[in-house]
Amino acid sequence: MNQPKNQQSAIRHALNVKREDDFAQWYQAVIAEAELAEESGVRGCMVIKPWGYGIWERIQKLMDERIKEAGVENCYFPLFIPLSYFAKEAEHVEGFAKEMAVVTHHRLIQDGKGGLVPDPEAKLEEPLVVRPTSETVIGAAMARWVQSWRDLPLLTNQWANVVRWEMRTRMFLRTSEFLWQEGHTAHADEADAMTETLRALEMYRSFAEDVLAMPVIAGPKPENERFPGAVETFSIEAMMQDGKALQAGTSHYLGTTFAEAAGIRYQDKEGQQTLAHTTSWGVSTRLIGGVIMTHGDDDGLRTPPQVAPQQIVILPMLRDNDGDEALLAYCEELRASLAKQNAFGERVRVLLDKRPGKATQKRWAWVKKGVPLILEIGGRDAEGGQVSALRRDRLWRQDGKVNFAAMARDAFVESAVGELEAIQNALFAEARDRRDAQIERGVTDPAGLATYFAEDRKFPGWVEMVWSKPTGAALDKVVEQLKALKLTIRNTPMGGEPVSGSCPFTGEPAVERILIARAY
Amino acid sequence: MNQPKNQQSAIRHALNVKREDDFAQWYQAVIAEAELAEESGVRGCMVIKPWGYGIWERIQKLMDERIKEAGVENCYFPLFIPLSYFAKEAEHVEGFAKEMAVVTHHRLIQDGKGGLVPDPEAKLEEPLVVRPTSETVIGAAMARWVQSWRDLPLLTNQWANVVRWEMRTRMFLRTSEFLWQEGHTAHADEADAMTETLRALEMYRSFAEDVLAMPVIAGPKPENERFPGAVETFSIEAMMQDGKALQAGTSHYLGTTFAEAAGIRYQDKEGQQTLAHTTSWGVSTRLIGGVIMTHGDDDGLRTPPQVAPQQIVILPMLRDNDGDEALLAYCEELRASLAKQNAFGERVRVLLDKRPGKATQKRWAWVKKGVPLILEIGGRDAEGGQVSALRRDRLWRQDGKVNFAAMARDAFVESAVGELEAIQNALFAEARDRRDAQIERGVTDPAGLATYFAEDRKFPGWVEMVWSKPTGAALDKVVEQLKALKLTIRNTPMGGEPVSGSCPFTGEPAVERILIARAY
Known part of the structure; x- marks a missing residue:
C-alpha cells in the first residue's frame, strides 16, 4: 500500500491523552x-x-x-x-514471605449480622500459601x-x-x-x-x-x-x-x-x-x-500481526437498505478468500464485523484495538471490485481524516499476507531503532549518570557502562548509589567485544558491560 | 486389521487389580x-x-x-x-459456604522457632474466598x-x-x-x-x-x-x-x-x-x-483417539548394534508419512519412541496409557517393508502373548486414519451398548428399587421410572426414600414418548421419566 507522508498538522488522536504528556495515563487509556x-x-x-x-x-x-x-x-x-x-x-521464603496470600480456613459461617466470617472450627492445621x-x-x-x-x-x-x-x-x-x-x-x-x-x-x-x-x-x-x-x-x-x-x-x-x-x-x-x-x-x-x-501510539494499541486475535477486520458500510445484501455477500466472499491465506505458517485470522452501529465508530474501536489491517467496504467498492484498506501501523490522516488506500480486491487479497509480514517487521524495526538510539554509551562515571537521569529529563533511555562486577559490600555500595537515582542494573548484555578500562564505581579493572536504567 | 478372537484363557493383565474385583482400586491403578x-x-x-x-x-x-x-x-x-x-x-452462599478456602492474611513472618506464621499485622480487612x-x-x-x-x-x-x-x-x-x-x-x-x-x-x-x-x-x-x-x-x-x-x-x-x-x-x-x-x-x-x-480395561486406559495426546506410537526394537541406524531411518520415514495424514480434521499425532529401554517394557507402558495404535518395528520388518500393529481397543493375546498383526507398511499407512476412526467408533459403540443394557425399565415401585439395588448386587445399572415431579415436602420424602438406598435422581431424559400411569412415590399421575442411580 502506498500512502502519502503523514500529515501531522491538526491531527486529533483517538485517545484523550498523548504518550508525551503523561505516559502512565496514556498506558491506562x-x-x-x-x-x-x-x-x-x-x-x-x-x-x-x-x-x-x-x-x-x-x-x-x-x-x-x-x-x-x-x-x-x-x-x-x-x-x-x-x-x-x-x-x-x-x-x-525471605524473598516471597512479604507478599504471600495465606489460606487459613476452609469454611464460612454466618456472623449473625447477615454477613459471613471464616468458621473458627474450620481453621487449617497448617496454613496454605497461594503459590507465588x-x-x-x-x-x-x-x-x-x-x-x-x-x-x-x-x-x-x-x-x-x-x-x-x-x-x-x-x-x-x-x-x-x-x-x-x-x-x-x-x-x-x-x-x-x-x-x-x-x-x-x-x-x-x-x-x-x-x-x-x-x-x-x-x-x-x-x-x-x-x-x-x-x-x-x-x-x-x-x-x-x-x-x-x-x-x-x-x-x-x-x-x-x-x-x-x-x-x-x-x-x-x-x-x-x-x-x-x-x-x-x-x-x-x-x-x-x-x-x-x-x-502503542496516540491512537491506541498497534497489535503485532502474530499475536493479534484478528489480523484483518472487514467493515461493511451498511446503509440499512436493499443494497446491504449484495454488500454483505461481497464482504463474505472477501473474508473467505482472505481466510484461505497462510501468514506466519497459520491461516489468516479475519473477521467480518457485521454488528450494527456507525461505521466510523466501529472503525475507531478497531483502530484503538490495533488490528493490523482494516478494510472498509462501501456499496461502490463492492460494485467496482475494490477495497479500501488501512494499515494500522502507519495510520495517517489528511485534513483531519484517515485516508484509506483504494485497491482492487484481487490485488489486496494477493498482497495481504505480505502486508501482515511487512507490518510485523516494521513494528520491530521501529522499536529496535528507537531502542538503539536511546542506549547511551557516553556516560563513564556516577556523576554522568546523575546528569543523564536528571529529574527534568523526559524519557531518558538506558546507560551502558563497564564495571568490575563487584560482590558483597562493594556491590551494595553501587546498588545504593544507583538507588538514590532510582536506577537499577538491568543485566549484562551477552556477546559483544571484550571490555577495557576501569570500573567507574570501584576503580578496579572493568570485566563486563552493564545496562543501567529506570525500570517497571 | 484382522485379529483372531480374543483368547481369554490364562491371560495375565497389565494391572494387578481387575475391575470386577475392586473397581475403586482398579481406578487408582x-x-x-x-x-x-x-x-x-x-x-x-x-x-x-x-x-x-x-x-x-x-x-x-x-x-x-x-x-x-x-x-x-x-x-x-x-x-x-x-x-x-x-x-x-x-x-x-449456603450451597458453597461449607467448602470454601478463605484467604485471611497477605504476609508471613518467622515464628521464632524456625517456622512461619501468618503475620497478624497483615490481616485482610475483608477475607477473600478462593473461587469455587x-x-x-x-x-x-x-x-x-x-x-x-x-x-x-x-x-x-x-x-x-x-x-x-x-x-x-x-x-x-x-x-x-x-x-x-x-x-x-x-x-x-x-x-x-x-x-x-x-x-x-x-x-x-x-x-x-x-x-x-x-x-x-x-x-x-x-x-x-x-x-x-x-x-x-x-x-x-x-x-x-x-x-x-x-x-x-x-x-x-x-x-x-x-x-x-x-x-x-x-x-x-x-x-x-x-x-x-x-x-x-x-x-x-x-x-x-x-x-x-x-x-479403561484390565490393561489400563484406552484413550479415545480424538483426545489421545499421541494417537500412534512407533516402537523400534533397538538392538544396540549396527542395524539400529537403518531401523531408525525406516521408523522415521514411517512416522513422517503417518504425520502427514489427517484424522478428525487434524494432523495425526504420532510419536517415534526412541528412548532406551526394553521394547516390551515400553510397549506395556503405552498399552497402559491407552495409545490407540502401537507399532513395533524390528529389523526384519524394516527390511521387508512391514509393520507389526496393535489396536489398543481390542488388545488380544494368545498363549499369554500379545499378538500383533503384521502388515505391509504402505497398507498400514493407508489404513491408519480409518483405523483411528474405527477405534473411536468402537469405543463409543461398546460403551453405549453396555449402558443401554444396564438401564432397567422393569422396576415400578420403591420396593423394586430396593431389590434392584440390593447390597449384594454387583454393579447395578440405572433404573428408569416415571414420576409426578413432586415439589417441596413431597419431593423431600422421595429424596429421603432414595437416600436410604444411597440413590439419587440423576435427571429427566429429554425427548422420548409421553408417559402414562401413576407415580410410584406419590400415586399421582406421572408426568415424566426419571433416572435413578448411585452416583459419583
Whole structure:
C-alpha cells in the first residue's frame, strides 16, 4: 500500500491523552480504550477482557509450541503450598514471605449480622500459601520422580495463575494475581542445567523479537537482582517508549538449592546418590504490558500481526437498505478468500464485523484495538471490485481524516499476507531503532549518570557502562548509589567485544558491560 | 486389521487389580500406571502428569473451538472473591459456604522457632474466598458491561482453576482444586437465556459422545439437585463400568437470581431498566475420570483417539548394534508419512519412541496409557517393508502373548486414519451398548428399587421410572426414600414418548421419566 507522508498538522488522536504528556495515563487509556482489561473491584486483580485475553491466547499457543518443541512436557501442580514446604529454603521464603496470600480456613459461617466470617472450627492445621511460584511444590514432585540418572533431564512446564500480594499494582505489569508459564527442569549436573537455562533464555529472546516484535537484550542479572534461591538469573530486558526497562522474562539456574530443600537425588552411573541441578524460567501476562508500551501510539494499541486475535477486520458500510445484501455477500466472499491465506505458517485470522452501529465508530474501536489491517467496504467498492484498506501501523490522516488506500480486491487479497509480514517487521524495526538510539554509551562515571537521569529529563533511555562486577559490600555500595537515582542494573548484555578500562564505581579493572536504567 | 478372537484363557493383565474385583482400586491403578496423575502431598490436590494433562489439553482445544464457534468470548476473572460478593445471594452462599478456602492474611513472618506464621499485622480487612465458581465476580463485571439491550446477549467463558474444600477426595472426580471452563452469559429475557442454556447442554452432549466416545443422557435435574441459585439445572449423565452415574457437565438457567444480586440491568427498547437473565455452564477435569471409567480395561486406559495426546506410537526394537541406524531411518520415514495424514480434521499425532529401554517394557507402558495404535518395528520388518500393529481397543493375546498383526507398511499407512476412526467408533459403540443394557425399565415401585439395588448386587445399572415431579415436602420424602438406598435422581431424559400411569412415590399421575442411580 502506498500512502502519502503523514500529515501531522491538526491531527486529533483517538485517545484523550498523548504518550508525551503523561505516559502512565496514556498506558491506562490504551488498556481501557482497546478493551484489554479493567480493574475487577478485587484489590490488585484485573479482569482480562476478550481482546486482551485473545492476545494472551496467541502468546500461549505460540510459546507452548516452542516449549513442546524443546521436549518439555506440560503438567499441572497444586495452587496451594503448605507453609512447611517454603520454610525449607530460607532465601526463597525471605524473598516471597512479604507478599504471600495465606489460606487459613476452609469454611464460612454466618456472623449473625447477615454477613459471613471464616468458621473458627474450620481453621487449617497448617496454613496454605497461594503459590507465588512453584519451585517448592514441583521440587517435592521431582523428588518422587527422579530416582536414577535415566530419569534426567526431567523437563516440565505449567500454565497457571500465581499470586504475589503487591502493594502498588498496575494492570498487566504488576497485579496481585497474574497468569504465566513456569518451566521447571532437573538435570544431572551444572553444565546440563546451564544449557537448559540458556536455551529457555534464547527461546524468550527470539519469542519477544520474532513474535511480539519487541526487541530485547538478554543477559545475566547482577547478584543483587537474582531470583530468591537462584545461583544465576538471566533476563530479557525491553525498552518501553518512555525509556524505562521492562524485565520481560527470566530464566534461573538454581544450582542444587531446591534439590537440597526437596531432596531431588538420583543414583548416578557409578551408583552414587547425587543431588540434581534445577532450573526455572517464566514469562507472564506482563508481556502484554510490554506490547502496549512498545507498540502503542496516540491512537491506541498497534497489535503485532502474530499475536493479534484478528489480523484483518472487514467493515461493511451498511446503509440499512436493499443494497446491504449484495454488500454483505461481497464482504463474505472477501473474508473467505482472505481466510484461505497462510501468514506466519497459520491461516489468516479475519473477521467480518457485521454488528450494527456507525461505521466510523466501529472503525475507531478497531483502530484503538490495533488490528493490523482494516478494510472498509462501501456499496461502490463492492460494485467496482475494490477495497479500501488501512494499515494500522502507519495510520495517517489528511485534513483531519484517515485516508484509506483504494485497491482492487484481487490485488489486496494477493498482497495481504505480505502486508501482515511487512507490518510485523516494521513494528520491530521501529522499536529496535528507537531502542538503539536511546542506549547511551557516553556516560563513564556516577556523576554522568546523575546528569543523564536528571529529574527534568523526559524519557531518558538506558546507560551502558563497564564495571568490575563487584560482590558483597562493594556491590551494595553501587546498588545504593544507583538507588538514590532510582536506577537499577538491568543485566549484562551477552556477546559483544571484550571490555577495557576501569570500573567507574570501584576503580578496579572493568570485566563486563552493564545496562543501567529506570525500570517497571 | 484382522485379529483372531480374543483368547481369554490364562491371560495375565497389565494391572494387578481387575475391575470386577475392586473397581475403586482398579481406578487408582489405572491413574497410577497410565501416569495420569498422583497425590501431591497437599490435601485433596493432585499433580496432573503429562499424559493426563495432555488429555486435558486435547479436551480444552476441542471444547474451546466449540465455545468460540458459538460466539462466546474468553476472558479471565479474579481467583479471589470478596466475602461481601457472596453474601448477596443467600442460596448460593449456603450451597458453597461449607467448602470454601478463605484467604485471611497477605504476609508471613518467622515464628521464632524456625517456622512461619501468618503475620497478624497483615490481616485482610475483608477475607477473600478462593473461587469455587465465578457467578458472583463475573456478575459484578456484567453489571458494568451491560447497559443497553444492544449489549445483550453477553457471552463469556473462562478456563480456570477453582477450589471446593471436599472432605473426601478422589483423583479427577472430586479434588479440592480442579480445572474447568465456566461459561457465563447474560440475556434480555428468559427465552433467550434458556436457548443458550440448552445450546451449552447440547454442546456438552455432542462433545461427550463424539469426542470422548462417552454416551450420556441429557436432561433437567430435579429441584433438589439444582445448582445453588439456579432456576433450572440440566446435566449430562454418563454410566461408568460399575454402573454408577457420573454427572459429566452441567448447564444452568439462573433466571434473574444473580442479576438481582449483582445489579445486571439494561435499558430495554422501550427505555425501561430491566433485569438480565443469566446462565452458566461448565465441564471440568472430572471428564478425565469419566474417560477412565468408561473406556479403561484390565490393561489400563484406552484413550479415545480424538483426545489421545499421541494417537500412534512407533516402537523400534533397538538392538544396540549396527542395524539400529537403518531401523531408525525406516521408523522415521514411517512416522513422517503417518504425520502427514489427517484424522478428525487434524494432523495425526504420532510419536517415534526412541528412548532406551526394553521394547516390551515400553510397549506395556503405552498399552497402559491407552495409545490407540502401537507399532513395533524390528529389523526384519524394516527390511521387508512391514509393520507389526496393535489396536489398543481390542488388545488380544494368545498363549499369554500379545499378538500383533503384521502388515505391509504402505497398507498400514493407508489404513491408519480409518483405523483411528474405527477405534473411536468402537469405543463409543461398546460403551453405549453396555449402558443401554444396564438401564432397567422393569422396576415400578420403591420396593423394586430396593431389590434392584440390593447390597449384594454387583454393579447395578440405572433404573428408569416415571414420576409426578413432586415439589417441596413431597419431593423431600422421595429424596429421603432414595437416600436410604444411597440413590439419587440423576435427571429427566429429554425427548422420548409421553408417559402414562401413576407415580410410584406419590400415586399421582406421572408426568415424566426419571433416572435413578448411585452416583459419583
